[in-house]
Amino acid sequence: MSAPLYFQTIAGLSAQLAAGRISSVELTQSVIARTKVVEPRVHAFNSFDEPDALTQAAASDVRRAAGESRGPLDGIPVGLKDVIAVSGQPLTASSKMLANFVSPYDATATENLQRAGAVLHGRLNCDEFAMGSSTENSAFGPAHNPWDLTRTPGGSSGGSAAALASGAAIATLGSDTGGSIRQPAALCGLVGLKPTYGLISRYGLIAYASSLDQIGPFARTVEDAAIMLGAIAGHDPRDSTSFKTEIPDYRAELKNRRGPWKLGIPKEYFGAGLDPEVGAAVEKAIAFYKSLGCEIREVSLPHTQYCLDAYYVIATAEASSNLARYDGIRYGHRSKEAKNILDVYQHSRAEGFGDEVKRRIILGTYVLSSGFYDAYYLRAQKVRTLIRQDFLSAYREVDALVTPTSPIPAFKLGEKSADPLAMYLCDIYTIGVNLAGLPALSLPCGFTASGLPIGLQLIGQPFREADLLATAHAYEQAHDWSKRRPAL
Amino acid sequence: MNYEAVIGLEVHIQIKTHSKVFTRVGAGYGHEPNTLTDPVVLALPGTLPVMNKAALDAIIKAGLLLGCEIAAVCKWDRKQYFYPDSPKNYQISQYDQPICIGGFVEIELPGSARNVMGEHKNIPLTRIHLEEDVGKLNHHVIDSLVDYNRAGTPLMEIVSDPAMHTAEEAFAYLTSIRNTMIYGGISDCDMEKGQLRCDANISIRPVGETKLGTKVELKNLNSISFVRDGIAHEIKRQLAVVAAGGKLIQETRDYDGQTGTSQSLRSKEMAHDYRYFPDPDLMPVHVDVAWKNSLRDTCPELPFDKQRRFLSEYAVPYTITSVLIPERKLGDFFEAAAKLAGPGRAQAVGNWIANDFLRELGAGKIALAAAKITPAHLAALVQLVDAGTLLNAAAKEVFAEMFATGEAPAAIVARLGLTASATDAGELETWCRDAIAANPKALTEFKAGKDSAINAFKGPIMKAAKGKANPKLVDEALRRLLASL
Numbered sequence: 001m002s003a004p005l006y007f008q009t010i011a012g013l014s015a016q017l018a019a020g021r022i023s024s025v026e027l028t029q030s031v032i033a034r035t036k037v038v039e040p041r042v043h044a045f046n047s048f049d050e051p052d053a054l055t056q057a058a059a060s061d062v063r064r065a066a067g068e069s070r071g072p073l074d075g076i077p078v079g080l081k082d083v084i085a086v087s088g089q090p091l092t093a094s095s096k097m098l099a100n101f102v103s104p105y106d107a108t109a110t111e112n113l114q115r116a117g118a119v120l121h122g123r124l125n126c127d128e129f130a131m132g133s134s135t136e137n138s139a140f141g142p143a144h145n146p147w148d149l150t151r152t153p154g155g156s157s158g159g160s161a162a163a164l165a166s167g168a169a170i171a172t173l174g175s176d177t178g179g180s181i182r183q184p185a186a187l188c189g190l191v192g193l194k195p196t197y198g199l200i201s202r203y204g205l206i207a208y209a210s211s212l213d214q215i216g217p218f219a220r221t222v223e224d225a226a227i228m229l230g231a232i233a234g235h236d237p238r239d240s241t242s243f244k245t246e247i248p249d250y251r252a253e254l255k256n257r258r259g260p261w262k263l264g265i266p267k268e269y270f271g272a273g274l275d276p277e278v279g280a281a282v283e284k285a286i287a288f289y290k291s292l293g294c295e296i297r298e299v300s301l302p303h304t305q306y307c308l309d310a311y312y313v314i315a316t317a318e319a320s321s322n323l324a325r326y327d328g329i330r331y332g333h334r335s336k337e338a339k340n341i342l343d344v345y346q347h348s349r350a351e352g353f354g355d356e357v358k359r360r361i362i363l364g365t366y367v368l369s370s371g372f373y374d375a376y377y378l379r380a381q382k383v384r385t386l387i388r389q390d391f392l393s394a395y396r397e398v399d400a401l402v403t404p405t406s407p408i409p410a411f412k413l414g415e416k417s418a419d420p421l422a423m424y425l426c427d428i429y430t431i432g433v434n435l436a437g438l439p440a441l442s443l444p445c446g447f448t449a450s451g452l453p454i455g456l457q458l459i460g461q462p463f464r465e466a467d468l469l470a471t472a473h474a475y476e477q478a479h480d481w482s483k484r485r486p487a488l
Numbered sequence: 489m490n491y492e493a494v495i496g497l498e499v500h501i502q503i504k505t506h507s508k509v510f511t512r513v514g515a516g517y518g519h520e521p522n523t524l525t526d527p528v529v530l531a532l533p534g535t536l537p538v539m540n541k542a543a544l545d546a547i548i549k550a551g552l553l554l555g556c557e558i559a560a561v562c563k564w565d566r567k568q569y570f571y572p573d574s575p576k577n578y579q580i581s582q583y584d585q586p587i588c589i590g591g592f593v594e595i596e597l598p599g600s601a602r603n604v605m606g607e608h609k610n611i612p613l614t615r616i617h618l619e620e621d622v623g624k625l626n627h628h629v630i631d632s633l634v635d636y637n638r639a640g641t642p643l644m645e646i647v648s649d650p651a652m653h654t655a656e657e658a659f660a661y662l663t664s665i666r667n668t669m670i671y672g673g674i675s676d677c678d679m680e681k682g683q684l685r686c687d688a689n690i691s692i693r694p695v696g697e698t699k700l701g702t703k704v705e706l707k708n709l710n711s712i713s714f715v716r717d718g719i720a721h722e723i724k725r726q727l728a729v730v731a732a733g734g735k736l737i738q739e740t741r742d743y744d745g746q747t748g749t750s751q752s753l754r755s756k757e758m759a760h761d762y763r764y765f766p767d768p769d770l771m772p773v774h775v776d777v778a779w780k781n782s783l784r785d786t787c788p789e790l791p792f793d794k795q796r797r798f799l800s801e802y803a804v805p806y807t808i809t810s811v812l813i814p815e816r817k818l819g820d821f822f823e824a825a826a827k828l829a830g831p832g833r834a835q836a837v838g839n840w841i842a843n844d845f846l847r848e849l850g851a852g853k854i855a856l857a858a859a860k861i862t863p864a865h866l867a868a869l870v871q872l873v874d875a876g877t878l879l880n881a882a883a884k885e886v887f888a889e890m891f892a893t894g895e896a897p898a899a900i901v902a903r904l905g906l907t908a909s910a911t912d913a914g915e916l917e918t919w920c921r922d923a924i925a926a927n928p929k930a931l932t933e934f935k936a937g938k939d940s941a942i943n944a945f946k947g948p949i950m951k952a953a954k955g956k957a958n959p960k961l962v963d964e965a966l967r968r969l970l971a972s973l
Contacts, residue, residue, distance in 0.1 A: 084534075091534070098533065103532070103533070105527045202536060240538050240539065240770050241768075241771060317765060321765070324570065324576060324578055325533075330575065368764075
């Protein structure tokens, strides 16, 4: 018996849509009905516009009937993290600051998905302004892990992961600044891809740390991730940091690029703090690649120990500046207490931002202050260069790197929320990739004894997502982790 | 003890581009509030800046005009402070790597008289950088309103070395920058529209001292004469403080041009920490030699260079050149007309422009570009007068017609019958004889060698001719007759 529509893949559903066996309206209704069932327990959504989703689905069916289908994504319900702008829809960043903000414009990624015919539905929960690793920093309450509702789906794109894992979407978009796509993908048993910095336009993505942020897809399979990536990748004249590069047919390339690959195992990623069950699953995955004929080589990324420090200087510095615009003057939360201009700033921001956001703004303001810039920001940028060089020199020997995505499986909600440093350590294996601007993905590589998903991280070379996806695809074809669904 | 003032100016000039510096929405002045905005200007969540190449072209051109070194890389920084006129609460600017480095502004100080060229000097520049303008606050009784039309307009900041010593130098500096920027088509520099704004850093020190004294920044100098008056006032104020045994403090002062007074805005202790850092949203732009050369090709002759050339090539008086030079198109008009008029007639062309043409333009509040008169017509008019075909008084009338209708002078002369009559030779001789006979005293004087006595005969002749006699022919006829007597 086949799975319900809401649990199927883009590849499978698009074939059924193309064959006329199902309609987009039917599929979208299935996803909406499922959302209504699971959402009270998962809280993956900040808002959901049912009539709008059904209107888009109906339009897709009309296109298809007229022979004008736009490809594999046409008619597929795709959820967006609530930091990606959709014209006429709320854009809150899970913050009280933007609780009532409705975007008057579309992000480029949004336009690209619309052009591909996707049915955009729902604003997905996340940590406030994408700052966090558990979704517990959302002003609207945390999302829950569909595999164990007492646990976090990860973060910051926790809602994107939880919605997809629970069947409330067929694919979703998140954003990844230090691991915010890969870690939730790992914790929810999904494929999550963080593309090379510059491959996806950031126009319309609420900025957390501009030099690190990148939009990317969550999907049930590597093939679905390839389809999603193909739809959103490409140069955008509205983003000066977007790169002009040839976009291959990622889906077709899955079959064309067959390896065997030379894979590097960075020794710094297997030390203290790595959960034994996670470690064992990753070792098994490495052994599988070896069995495929891949050459496995230990490599060193000597500056790994500085990643977290460099990240929290650079990311907070940029965040302190990027979030200055939320001042209660033109839009967003404005304090009713304010009696003069200073009040407007102070009260609006004190009331509008949560603790973690305030912590990072203060940290970032400090490291950019006169007299501290050289010691913190400038030094962190130098360290960042060294970290990137670590990766690039490893790539002289190997094609890709294999590591755990998260040192631990999904943890209990509340377990780390009082200890920011413990929370920051969740990103220990993912942060270096952002600092180096590289592509990386997480894919399921097993489950713990208690039934929690484990993620394998593959780190690739700049703008070589096609190779990265093919490497992941080879593993996925031989394993059935991606076929499991949580009992919910 | 004798003191000298040391002055450095920070001049902000809006660059004239169609769109704003980091987004495509239009830039301009005088529109309904908040109509020149888009998601980027308003700093909506998720928006990003994209550099306007035309703005970078303009500032590089400005740098080339002022002899600056052009940096190989144009890099952007964020200058951070909270104020409602700044939508992002940071301004995209250039901190440690300005696009233009060094350079100088040639200035001319007032001469000993209006018709004497003053001393020329070069004022060295520190840097020129590009940034975005902010919005405008309008304060009302209980609240303030902000208009973001101006926000994001490309703005360049020209920073001089502390190398000026008098308010006159500062005035001349600002005038020269303005003329140069207008020549280059970089800005209209209309201070009333905020297209040119100026802050002055002023200090005093004992003559002979090389270290700078305590600096006061003077703000809101919003006309060129306020710059001169404000600086003069500030120098006087500082000298008075020191003379009274007081100590100057580093502060920012606001000058009120209406009352001629200033008051302290903030002291050094309250200075901002702008927390500059490189803007991660904008990639550095490489400026190669080919790019620079293509802009160099568009650079016009500088105003003072043109003035020197007019003086030597056309031998026009200094006073005329100082009228022709400030407005580039007026200088161009002169040069075109002078060339068409031919050798020896440039001064006449200059006179017509400096006197009649400018007066008519001013009276009708007409822009030069809208004037109906052409250089060819003016040249033709000068030639008619020079040939004696047209008398001066009649020429004035013809000019007024040319200005009003745009007709060629010959056509007007024919239409109005203003040709200096090629009078019947016999009639002219009769008038001359009558005039000489009527004035024996002048005849005696002329015979005794006083040449100017001849003029005494001309009045009655002109009267008899009802003003239509050709003065040249009258003069010739008189001399012929006088010689025969």
